[in-house]
Amino acid sequence: MLISFIEGFRISLRSKKMITIIYLSILIFGLLAAIPFFGSAKTNFANSLLINDLLKDFDYRAYSDLTHNFKEAIAPFISIIQWFGVGYLFFSLFLSAGILGTFIKNENEYQLKTFLRFSGKYFGRFAKLFLYTFILQLISFAVLTIPFALIITSLVDTVQSESTLVYISLVYIQIFVAVFYLFSLLADYTKIILVKENSNQVLKSMWSSVKFIYRNLKSILLYILTFWFPVSIMLLYLLIEDVIGMTSGFTIVLMIIFQQVFVWFRVLGKVWILASEVSFYDRKSITLLTEKEDEELDEFEDTVTETV
């Protein structure tokens, strides 16, 4: 696993151009929302001296006055964030198809043309995979949450201390995150198989992925720890923002640069994980399906595809 991580990192560093392109796509999406936000804020607030109270430090009174009196101007931007998140989710399928195509089929050399070709080629399969994974995640959410809700509801009337409820909630969150992440891993390895095998059969690839994960469960579970990577660096970011502050023109420019570098490194992190998964798959993959399984899954896939 460690070797795969190192190999993945090596591959990622070679893919700086691709990372930058992905980063730029995120920046462009972001600017599409941020520029109207800037214009709206400039028009609505910028002639009031009140906003200066928000320069040196956070000011609750200024913040609550502005958010209360301009809630109608602010509301569309909250909506924009939500819709951009959903929109980007699908765009990211396009990007991950390009990334994996480049890594697997193009010997890690990045060319925009081939990147886009792979993106286009695998987008449909990845979208189908996303749909299946999303359904599985919804089911697992229900399977985990319903008993949890029942336990909490019954305990609320009997438990002596709220600490019991907090502990149970923490256990639930950990299980939920682990299961959610496991499905993400399942999706990642299915994508790798789809590209490697140039397969059109998503369910079959998912089953292969399940078998692969099961056979390498111990190593792959280590990947779940990578969940803490974005969480940790986000905490690190908040710490740095607190130290630098955004209290003058200079520190604002400094923080803008730092923020964008930070986002670039988060993209690197995403690419790194995908690259190390490809590396791990290369090192560990053997024939995953028996002939019988292969035939059965073909039939099942056809039925599901027709239904969908």
Add this chain to the structure above:
Amino acid sequence: MKSKIIPLLLFFISIQIYPQTDKIILSERNAGYNIKVTLDTENKTLTGNEILYWKNITDFPVDELQFHLYLNAFKNTKSTFMKESGMRHRGFGVDVEDSLAWGWIDITSMKTGNEDLTKLIKFIHPDDDNIDDQTVISVPLYKSLEPGETIQVDIDFTAKLPKIMARTGFSDDYYLVGQWFPKIGVFENAGQRRRETAGWNCHQFHSNSEFYADFGVYNVDITVPEKFIVGATGVLQKEIKNRDNTKTLYYRANDVLDFAWTASPLFEVVEDKWKDVNIKVLLQPQHLAQAKRHTSSVKNALEYFEKHLGEFPYPSMTIVDPPFRGLASAGMEYPMFITAGCLWGIPDELKYTEMVTIHEFGHNYFMGILASNEFEEAWLDEGFNTYFENMIMDNYYGEKHSKIDLFGYHAGDEEQSVQGFTSMRNPFVAKINNYSWLYPNGGYGVSSYNKPAIYLSTLANLLGEKTSEKIMHTYFDRWKFKHPCGQDFIDIVNEVVKEDPGFEYGSDMNWYFNQMLNSTNVCDYTVSSISSERQKEDWGLFDKEGGKNFVIKEDNTTYKYETKTIITRLGEIKMPQEILIHFADGEEILEKWDGKSRMKTFTYLRNYPIDRVKIDPENKILFEQKIYNNSLSTKKETVVVWKYAAKFLFWIQNTMLTMFN
């Protein structure tokens, strides 16, 4: 004559049982109670005997007695409390299908001397026409009680505690026993609290208020199972173990207007002391790590109140930390006894435990010592108390940081009080001067807590620290243990401001209180515009020696600009305003305006134009509805916009990355 002397003797004997606490008599003590009560933990009932000594301290004879029977508020869905609250109080509802959830109180016997009054008892409904409400009774006397006379009433009662609701009742083995005994109402003298004729003031139990009562001495013997730990109003005098695995605790409280107690086998007891005040915290075991948060909060409050209002006159303070399933009893005040509220794992940076503890402690001054009528003038209790809570929190835990201080985001207690009012969807919903049960469209909370608190803060800002301190001290010294009304406070304000040579707001502050208490108007001033015009230069023919001289653009003006700003009053509240005018060369002028007219223009001739204007630069007026329009700059303040646009961009990018699939 004899019949009058014996009760009086008994009364004085009763208050001499524990002489060490009787050195100073602080109040009229016209309602003394000797109560013996036994808690049945199986059936959740109380069985008690109460001997009430009540003295008519008015100038008028009394021919009936009125009592509160507040546990009947929890008897069924038809009580006034249940109707007003919709059977849900502060988020906690009644489990209607559980017969144990309901509570009640019955008087099984009421006598005075040899006269049995039991059959004369009738329920009355002085506040509404709810004939099903049984929270107030009237008992006619066979013989009128003359001014100065004392009556002894011997009452047997049985009560069933409800499952905890509105800070009263039981949850498993935890008991918070408040509003639990037959308590006499207040017979007010003509003139007392500005009323025209003497009469009873004995309100039904409402969803929003609980307190108005006479002062007295309480001797209360509480019998509970031996394993229970008990806390109560007053000072524990002795504890005796009984043969039936029970114990009896003898409490005494002087100069208080109510008595509450708690019992649970699970309490962890933490004791501390501030000067002569013994502090006892009854904590849930899992909250033991938070003991200091409770004790230090009370100590801070004691210190602040002593300095800024008056000395705490009682010898003890008990703080109860309710269990998770008894949280409906959290955040409640009784004399020398409060319930706070905390949750396991709450970080120190969230100071809700401190806020609740300080707030409930503060009630001891306003509900307890000054003892205003909470039913009719809730702002005198909740509003003053919130004002002091804000001051204490901000003073000890940092202005703008006292309530929340997490990851660089912070809010002060006063800031949140202000926000609670200025962010209302409908700030016109109710005025402050209102009976607590007459808020048909809501708004009791903000009108009784936030609004009066920030009006008092603004008053202090306008009058200055010295004058406002003097007002508070005078109010407390003059009215402690005497049931003041709102006008009594206003009179003191007017009296004190007249002694202030720097007072600049007219002959008194009535104009302020009229707007504050009796209207729903809001305060909103705005800087409408800043404009500057270059001064007209000289053009044309001018007489000169030897003929006429044609002059073009001769720059002979004294000042280059006529520069002006217009301030507009958008709201109906009229407040004197200070306006800071800033010119482009750095010059600043602080203008004063009475704020009465709809608009005011300030015009100047200067070499530099006005570049920014700020109304109320010191933020004295906290109830200003919109502060973003209180200032105007001729150039856009884009640095901050850049800051937040960058943050917005960053977080949207991160959201997208999180969604990366």
